[in-house]
Amino acid sequence: MKIKSIKNKYKFTVVATDVVIFTIKDEKLQVLLIKMKKKPYEEHWAMPGGLIKLDEAVDSAAERILKEKVGIENVYLEQLYTFGEVDRDPFGRVVSVAYFALIPSDKLILKTTKEYGDISWFPVDKLPKLAYDHKEMVRSAINRLQSKLSYSNIVYSLLPKEFTLSEIQKTYEIILDNKLDKRNFRKKLFSLNLVKTLGREKRGMANRPASLYVFTDRRPKNVEIV
Amino acid sequence: MKIKSIKNKYKFTVVATDVVIFTIKDEKLQVLLIKMKKKPYEEHWAMPGGLIKLDEAVDSAAERILKEKVGIENVYLEQLYTFGEVDRDPFGRVVSVAYFALIPSDKLILKTTKEYGDISWFPVDKLPKLAYDHKEMVRSAINRLQSKLSYSNIVYSLLPKEFTLSEIQKTYEIILDNKLDKRNFRKKLFSLNLVKTLGREKRGMANRPASLYVFTDRRPKNVEIV
DNA sequence: TCAAAAGTGTTCATGATACACCCATGT
DNA sequence: ACATGGGTGTATCATGAACACTTTTGA
Incomplete structure (x- = not known):
């Protein structure tokens, strides 16, 4: 034994x-x-x-x-x-x-x-x-991360201070492993006041520049996002 | 020290x-x-x-x-x-x-x-x-209990095998510490198929007898109840 | 007959979903 | 000029919330 x-x-x-x-x-x-x-x-x-x-x-x-x-x-x-x-x-x-x-x-x-x-x-x-x-442990952590992402704002802890809306959406899509609708996702972000624009843009890509945003609050908070 | x-x-x-x-x-x-x-x-x-x-x-x-x-x-x-x-x-x-x-x-x-x-x-x-x-610890446990009650069926573990709809609602009201609407609550229970009637009644009270119910499934399950 | 809890539907408001085209840039 | 991702609004649908009266029993 x-x-x-x-x-x-x-x-x-x-x-x-x-x-x-x-x-x-x-x-x-x-x-x-x-x-x-x-x-x-x-x-x-x-x-x-x-x-x-x-x-x-x-x-x-x-x-x-x-x-x-x-x-x-x-x-x-x-x-x-x-x-x-x-x-x-x-x-x-x-x-x-x-x-x-x-x-x-x-x-x-x-x-x-x-x-x-x-x-x-x-x-x-x-x-x-x-x-x-x-x-x-990893399985358990992934489960927790996925559900936490859905009912809190902790995605801020995975992103740099300044980010584009596509970057935050991509983060959700990667972790939740499914695609999200761009317009609906943005509507939600704005209605919850999670992010605010910087008025600046991220340039240098081979496409139209994207507005840069920051989180209005970088502290854990429970909100229904997805 | x-x-x-x-x-x-x-x-x-x-x-x-x-x-x-x-x-x-x-x-x-x-x-x-x-x-x-x-x-x-x-x-x-x-x-x-x-x-x-x-x-x-x-x-x-x-x-x-x-x-x-x-x-x-x-x-x-x-x-x-x-x-x-x-x-x-x-x-x-x-x-x-x-x-x-x-x-x-x-x-x-x-x-x-x-x-x-x-x-x-x-x-x-x-x-x-x-x-x-x-x-x-107690505070933490109460928080967990309250949120778990809202997104799972664990209320079954607080009730006897047979119970009335008022009893299950009362359990929610006590733990969540707020009143619920009787008709909306029942609609939810039925639409989720959480309970089924026994066809019998609980008599002996000084009022109209209440139908007795059982849970369709007495295993933990995640469902949005409240 | 009275008190006490059981039972039962509809309307309205809100939020979620689905969906397609033009725009600004770098190459 | 073209490829790439950025940006934007509306219509429909589903879900949640509010709400009041009648019924059945025991005392």
């Missing part, structure tokens, strides 16, 4: 946190993964994570992981779910409090390929083999 | 679970609480809870608590949130995975007053002093 081997190793339960980090890149929803080295998982990837410290709140641990692994702070971070199956980690009894984070596409870190050789973005529809129960 | 005293006591983090147990009783939403005895909390009440065992999934621990403290099984039980502040428990570093449970009004346990002298139901608007961060 597995329990005994666990007892031999730790004889108590430890608390970890794992962070599902999303961004929009190359017109796809992507997740940041780290390649593992330890034994049963040599060919697997995993979400960034780690044990929480004794004098550290669980939320703070998630923030720390985010900063350590991705070098980024002050992004949208929300507790997702706590995974507590006995056998979820072959190294011992580990209860993991999972979080999900949203990184704006303009804050994408070069570091990911320089500083770490084995850290990389993966489109959610082309994930490699994942360690532990991390496949379930 | 508090951390040191914690280190002296445990020198590691432990995982607990607390269960916010709801029922409808006396036309009020009520929570089951246990009176504490330990030092800083002699005059406080708390949610039933306990440490998780090494060979026990966190979900199973919550089920066990529910069975031990309330003697009830197979009720609606859902993970709520994990509370992980460093100082939340003066006895040591305890991370608590909170759950909430819904008990049907006909399964109310007599035991609560017999077997335990210091366990009792409290209306959520008249809570006594609560230990730890349990006030926050």
Whole structure:
């Protein structure tokens, strides 16, 4: 029985946190993964994570992981779910409090390929083999992200400060995985007062320039959007 | 600094679970609480809870608590949130995975007053002093319950097998804390096929008898009700 | 006969959906 | 000149909200 081997190793339960980090890149929803080295998982990837410290709140641990692994702070971070199956980690009894984070596409870190050789973005529809129960974590995070997008304004956390209406619509379409009607979508954005125009335009494309907008409020707020 | 005293006591983090147990009783939403005895909390009440065992999934621990403290099984039980502040428990570093449970009004346990002298139901608007961060837990659980009631069918877990339409409406009104329109509410129930009539009536009241209904499906399901 | 809750439809307002053409730019 | 995405309004449909009277029983 597995329990005994666990007892031999730790004889108590430890608390970890794992962070599902999303961004929009190359017109796809992507997740940041780290390649593992330890034994049963040599060919697997995993979400960034780690044990929480004794004098550290669980939320703070998630923030720390985010900063350590991705070098980024002050992004949208929300507790997702706590995974507590006995056998979820072959190294011992580990209860993991999972979080999900949203990184704006303009804050994408070069570091990911320089500083770490084995850290990389993966489109959610082309994930490699994942360690532990991390496949379930990603699934769960995607579900949460999709529904949250529909009843809140958190899309702001995936976009740069200035953006075009097509960019915000594209973000919705990518995450929800269906097309939206341009006119109806814009009507909704305006009627909810989510965005305001800057009076400037985004030029340099091989087409008509698009007006630039900003969010009227960059704080989480519940509104029915889609 | 508090951390040191914690280190002296445990020198590691432990995982607990607390269960916010709801029922409808006396036309009020009520929570089951246990009176504490330990030092800083002699005059406080708390949610039933306990440490998780090494060979026990966190979900199973919550089920066990529910069975031990309330003697009830197979009720609606859902993970709520994990509370992980460093100082939340003066006895040591305890991370608590909170759950909430819904008990049907006909399964109310007599035991609560017999077997335990210091366990009792409290209306959520008249809570006594609560230990730890349990006030926050209850608030959080009520919020979850209210929104979940609106977009799912979990109300079935608060009602007996057979019920009248007024009873189900009353349940909504109590939890959401506002009145609903009888005709519109019934239209919604029927159009969603949530309930079906038994052809029998509930008699014995000092008024016109009400038709009895059952749920067509007693499994959690997402539907827009309110 | 009275009190108390059960039962039952229609109208109106609002929001969601469907839909197509011209415009401004870079190449 | 052409390809590319930007920008704009209306008509229809479906859903939600408001609303009042009659019925049946036990006391």
